[in-house]
Amino acid sequence: MSVSEILDGKLTGKEVEIKGWLVNKRSSGGVQFLIIRDGTGLIQATIHKNEVAPEIFEEAKKLTQESSLTIRGSVVEDKRAPGGYEVRISELKIVHLAPGDYPLAKKEHGIDFLLNHRQLWIRSPRQMAILRIRAEVVKACRDFLDDRGFVLTDAPIFTPSAVEGTTTLFEVPYFGDKAYLTQSGQLYVEATIATFGKTYCFGPTFRAEKSKTPRHLTEFWMVEPEMAFCGFEENLKLQEEMVTYIVKTVLDKRCRELEVLKRDIKPLRKVELPFERISYTEAVEMLQKAGFQIEWGEDLGAPHERYISLQFEKPVFVHRYPAKAKAFYMQPDPENPNVVLCADLMAPEGYGEIIGGSQRIHDLKLLEQRIKEFGLPKEAYEWYLDLRRYGSVPHSGFGLGIERTVMWICKLKHIRETIPFPRTITRVYP
Amino acid sequence: MSVSEILDGKLTGKEVEIKGWLVNKRSSGGVQFLIIRDGTGLIQATIHKNEVAPEIFEEAKKLTQESSLTIRGSVVEDKRAPGGYEVRISELKIVHLAPGDYPLAKKEHGIDFLLNHRQLWIRSPRQMAILRIRAEVVKACRDFLDDRGFVLTDAPIFTPSAVEGTTTLFEVPYFGDKAYLTQSGQLYVEATIATFGKTYCFGPTFRAEKSKTPRHLTEFWMVEPEMAFCGFEENLKLQEEMVTYIVKTVLDKRCRELEVLKRDIKPLRKVELPFERISYTEAVEMLQKAGFQIEWGEDLGAPHERYISLQFEKPVFVHRYPAKAKAFYMQPDPENPNVVLCADLMAPEGYGEIIGGSQRIHDLKLLEQRIKEFGLPKEAYEWYLDLRRYGSVPHSGFGLGIERTVMWICKLKHIRETIPFPRTITRVYP
Numbered sequence: 001m002s003v004s005e006i007l008d009g010k011l012t013g014k015e016v017e018i019k020g021w022l023v024n025k026r027s028s029g030g031v032q033f034l035i036i037r038d039g040t041g042l043i044q045a046t047i048h049k050n051e052v053a054p055e056i057f058e059e060a061k062k063l064t065q066e067s068s069l070t071i072r073g074s075v076v077e078d079k080r081a082p083g084g085y086e087v088r089i090s091e092l093k094i095v096h097l098a099p100g101d102y103p104l105a106k107k108e109h110g111i112d113f114l115l116n117h118r119q120l121w122i123r124s125p126r127q128m129a130i131l132r133i134r135a136e137v138v139k140a141c142r143d144f145l146d147d148r149g150f151v152l153t154d155a156p157i158f159t160p161s162a163v164e165g166t167t168t169l170f171e172v173p174y175f176g177d178k179a180y181l182t183q184s185g186q187l188y189v190e191a192t193i194a195t196f197g198k199t200y201c202f203g204p205t206f207r208a209e210k211s212k213t214p215r216h217l218t219e220f221w222m223v224e225p226e227m228a229f230c231g232f233e234e235n236l237k238l239q240e241e242m243v244t245y246i247v248k249t250v251l252d253k254r255c256r257e258l259e260v261l262k263r264d265i266k267p268l269r270k271v272e273l274p275f276e277r278i279s280y281t282e283a284v285e286m287l288q289k290a291g292f293q294i295e296w297g298e299d300l301g302a303p304h305e306r307y308i309s310l311q312f313e314k315p316v317f318v319h320r321y322p323a324k325a326k327a328f329y330m331q332p333d334p335e336n337p338n339v340v341l342c343a344d345l346m347a348p349e350g351y352g353e354i355i356g357g358s359q360r361i362h363d364l365k366l367l368e369q370r371i372k373e374f375g376l377p378k379e380a381y382e383w384y385l386d387l388r389r390y391g392s393v394p395h396s397g398f399g400l401g402i403e404r405t406v407m408w409i410c411k412l413k414h415i416r417e418t419i420p421f422p423r424t425i426t427r428v429y430p
Numbered sequence: 431m432s433v434s435e436i437l438d439g440k441l442t443g444k445e446v447e448i449k450g451w452l453v454n455k456r457s458s459g460g461v462q463f464l465i466i467r468d469g470t471g472l473i474q475a476t477i478h479k480n481e482v483a484p485e486i487f488e489e490a491k492k493l494t495q496e497s498s499l500t501i502r503g504s505v506v507e508d509k510r511a512p513g514g515y516e517v518r519i520s521e522l523k524i525v526h527l528a529p530g531d532y533p534l535a536k537k538e539h540g541i542d543f544l545l546n547h548r549q550l551w552i553r554s555p556r557q558m559a560i561l562r563i564r565a566e567v568v569k570a571c572r573d574f575l576d577d578r579g580f581v582l583t584d585a586p587i588f589t590p591s592a593v594e595g596t597t598t599l600f601e602v603p604y605f606g607d608k609a610y611l612t613q614s615g616q617l618y619v620e621a622t623i624a625t626f627g628k629t630y631c632f633g634p635t636f637r638a639e640k641s642k643t644p645r646h647l648t649e650f651w652m653v654e655p656e657m658a659f660c661g662f663e664e665n666l667k668l669q670e671e672m673v674t675y676i677v678k679t680v681l682d683k684r685c686r687e688l689e690v691l692k693r694d695i696k697p698l699r700k701v702e703l704p705f706e707r708i709s710y711t712e713a714v715e716m717l718q719k720a721g722f723q724i725e726w727g728e729d730l731g732a733p734h735e736r737y738i739s740l741q742f743e744k745p746v747f748v749h750r751y752p753a754k755a756k757a758f759y760m761q762p763d764p765e766n767p768n769v770v771l772c773a774d775l776m777a778p779e780g781y782g783e784i785i786g787g788s789q790r791i792h793d794l795k796l797l798e799q800r801i802k803e804f805g806l807p808k809e810a811y812e813w814y815l816d817l818r819r820y821g822s823v824p825h826s827g828f829g830l831g832i833e834r835t836v837m838w839i840c841k842l843k844h845i846r847e848t849i850p851f852p853r854t855i856t857r858v859y860p
Binding site: 155204 | 469627859
């Protein structure tokens with residue numbers, strides 16, 4: 001029996017047992033009002049002096065914030081109770097009486113204090129709502145891909161070389177040699193598509209970026225689908241469908257959590273097919289008109305993405321970036337080889353990039369040329385070049401950042417709340 | 431349209447288009463027999479000289495192993511074809527003609543050669559079957575837990591300290607400081623149960639063990655469920671149910687892959703509730719009788735686990751190990767404080783440990799004492815001790831190793847084949 005079942009109205013009139021923690025309490029006349037958290041939600045429980053044995057009423061008086069307890073009682077509908085239901089307690093047992101000094105008892109705390117107490121902060125209703133939505137987003141990604149025949153093929157974390165430059169890599173001493181923590185599993189799922197046609201990896205990725213921004217973590221999770229015999233358009237279509245599915249799933253299953261966050265869901269309801277699309281070239285013109293100092297050829301930065309993102313009510317693809325601003329493996333546009341068949345998906349409401357994707361180069365000669373132009377060590381990519389030597393096919397894929405997606409869906413100001421134990425350049429504790 | 435649909439008998443008599451790779455071919459009279467892989471399975475396709483245009487028949491003659499191609503044709507049932515169906519080709523297009531030097535063309539190769547060509551080795555039917563089963567095992571774990579109300583809470587990869595000793599930790603330079611790659615997410619899911627009641631983490635874990643054995647990788651995946659208000663018995667019950675569910679799911683959905691591996695499924699069919707149970711003390715007696723040099727108090731090693739595992743037809747729990755042989759956080763047995771309420775689950779057929787689990791100490795004083803006895807730095811565990819200060823509850827959990835589980839289910843000799851890109855003390859490439 002769980003609080004969520006009570007809140008769903010499934011246990012009204014029934015006798016229940018709930019095991020949980022005291023969130024807070026107040027007293028009025030002969031009634032104590034307890035708010036209890038059991039892991040599935042929060043419920044009000046009342047204990048009436050004239051309905052229980054005197055020692056139970058006295059025991060309840062001792063309860064402090066975050067004490068653990070077991071209660072028994074009957075479920076009644078009550079419009080005045082938060083959530084619309086309450087438990088009238090008949091029995092109560094304290095499992096562990098917390099000392100009265102709960103570190104997060106006050107309403108307001110500085111962010112360092114909260115992060116230093118992340119093990120307790122995650123118990124607050126707001127953090128609970130965010131992390132529950134995170135779990136739903138992860139599950140939505142997996143269900144979406146599994147249902148479409150994608151096969152999970154985990155990419156390695158220890159890698160011998162970098163996908164996108166080496167300056168932002170974590171280097172690990174490795175039995176007298178060295179290895180690097182992965183920044184993306186893409187090259188590896190490009191290999192597994194020849195086994196399974198459609199694959200994805202889903203795991204933590206790492207960037208040793210020194211930038212301390214509200215959108216960066218050193219450790220973050222990415223889902224990276226890859227498809228054989230798949231061109232640029234089909235790739236965008238899958239992205240649209242996947243993001244729409246994620247948002248719809250959260251709206252369907254996590255409305256209670258979105259309410260806790262006071263998230264205005266109107267903008268989320270607008271996330272429908274098809275998404276908006278503009279070319280990089282159009283984006284630069286739009287930015288220049290708005291007064292941004294940007295020249296064609298430069299990559300877009302966070303302020304640019306933010307501006308573009310605010311011009312549309314739906315997620316918008318910015319496609320066909322200059323080849324030189326993007327990674328070596330992207331397929332040139334046949335109609336204009338200065339740009340590549342890539343697109344970044346910008347979430348609306350100013351959130352910017354949540355997906356980066358592209359069609360990959362499948363021609364061996366061209367890929368070798370690009371590796372040379374980008375000054376990369378060819379020997380490190382020999383295995384990757386093999387994929388173009390033996391049965392190369394047009395293929396495409398993308399990477400969706402879980403934390404940035406959760407940040408947008410929850411409409412958070414900072415990415416650090418989107419993961420149970422965030423890691424930043426100044427933090428690996430707790 | 432996919433090969434798996436053809437093999438399921440859903441497309442018999444229909445016209446299909448298949449995109450894939452040539453696995454091999456032979457010729458007999460006016461017929462060429464192509465075996466084609468499309469990512470969902472292998473299918474025989476025949477091309478008859480008197481049924482197609484001469485240039486198509488000539489084109490097919492050029493095909494080399496691992497060339498990519500598109501075919502159209504009609505599906506016919508044919509008992510002689512592997513899988514019972516074949517495609518009679520009417521159209522054929524080569525997408526990319528591989529050179530005739532496919533590195534894995536020969537039947538037999540040394541293991542180093544195979545691992546150096548892992549990007550191609552994973553295309554072989556055997557590796558494809560293993561990795562498909564791996565994906566099914568991962569999905570089964572997640573479905574099982576999600577369906578029972580467990581909430582995914584990802585544990586961090588960068589950690590400030592070790593769960594079990596520091597000698598087997600990978601140390602990472604971290605912005606002028608240092609961090610360690612996680613060996614287990616357990617301490618972190620112990621924190622998140624106060625938020626969600628039942629949680630799990632599922633991610634890569636790392637051990638810098640120098641031991642080069644067929645059961646060790648430096649990078650491997652673990653699923654670690656944790657439950658509030660849960661004792662030792664309930665924990666074992668969940669493990670039994672989960673392992674049974676995993677095996678049943680693979681038997682149901684991946685019988686084709688088990689056949690490719692020539693896996694005798696009779697032992698897998700015997701995996702039913704309840705599992706066998708023996709105490710550590712009984713295990714030691716059993717080992718001593720069999721001639722092993724082992725004294726009460728020593729931890730069990732691989733040969734011991736292997737022997738015990740061979741004595742039972744089902745998975746067997748070895749429970750209640752000596753406190754000193756196990757981790758600091760395990761709850762003492764109230765009936766004998768020299769042993770702890772832990773159990774390792776040994777897979778049958780000689781495979782040994784696939785799960786380690788325990789009830790955790792929930793009493794603050796006892797946990798502090800253990801940290802001291804084990805010589806661990808208390809400051810590093812202050813956040814973890816907070817979980818016992820504020821609303822501590824009896825709780826239990828376990829960790830299931832994905833690779834060891836796949837190794838057993840597939841009945842493999844070495845763990846390196848259970849993951850797309852294995853990492854060992856001598857290998858981070860490709």
